[in-house]
Amino acid sequence: DLTKAFEAAGGRYDIPPRVVVSYLGFGAESYVGQINFTEAEVRSYYDMNPARFPKPATTAGAPAIPAVPDPNADFNAVRPQVETALRLERARALAAKAASDFAVGIYNAQAMSNAASLEAYLARQKLTPKALPPFTQEAPPAELGGSPEVAEQAFSLNATKLVSDAINTPNG
Numbered sequence: 001d002l003t004k005a006f007e008a009a010g011g012r013y014d015i016p017p018r019v020v021v022s023y024l025g026f027g028a029e030s031y032v033g034q035i036n037f038t039e040a041e042v043r044s045y046y047d048m049n050p051a052r053f054p055k056p057a058t059t060a061g062a063p064a065i066p067a068v069p070d071p072n073a074d075f076n077a078v079r080p081q082v083e084t085a086l087r088l089e090r091a092r093a094l095a096a097k098a099a100s101d102f103a104v105g106i107y108n109a110q111a112m113s114n115a116a117s118l119e120a121y122l123a124r125q126k127l128t129p130k131a132l133p134p135f136t137q138e139a140p141p142a143e144l145g146g147s148p149e150v151a152e153q154a155f156s157l158n159a160t161k162l163v164s165d166a167i168n169t170p171n172g
Contacts, residue, residue: 022129095172
């Protein structure tokens with residue numbers, strides 16, 4: 001009877017495959033201090049993305065004082081936010097490059113042939129992978145931004161493919 005009920009349920013009790021992987025994080029916060037830019041770069045970034053930086057609301061109840069039009073007023077009002085966004089964008093780019101370079105280093109060192117050689121390579125680099133809880137392809141790990149690309153790469157790993165390419169996440 002139990003078998004008949006299970007078969008009649010039409011997959012309602014099926015559990016999707018899950019994968020367990022570890023990752024090395026190259027977070028943008030590690031690269032923020034390396035970012036420098038000029039006044040012109042900040043202004044150019046703002047000019048290319050003005051909708052991302054809405055002008056702050058004026059204080060409620062304050063009388064409207066007609067002022068001489070200042071083309072830089074909107075930019076000056078949001079400049080700290082523009083600098084932060086530009087710094088984070090560039091830090092993410094540096095993190096992505098570092099992750100890509102590291103993946104190439106693993107390949108060049110031929111450390112992908114088996115788990116023992118990969119672990120030895122990571123130990124020489126003084127890096128410890130972080131384990132993710134098991135996840136399905138339809139529900140990627142929130143720790144890495146819930147990216148479908150993360151799930152796709154994780155589910156492509158196997159005994160002969162131990163390492164994925166570098167994957168961009170919201171944090172690097």
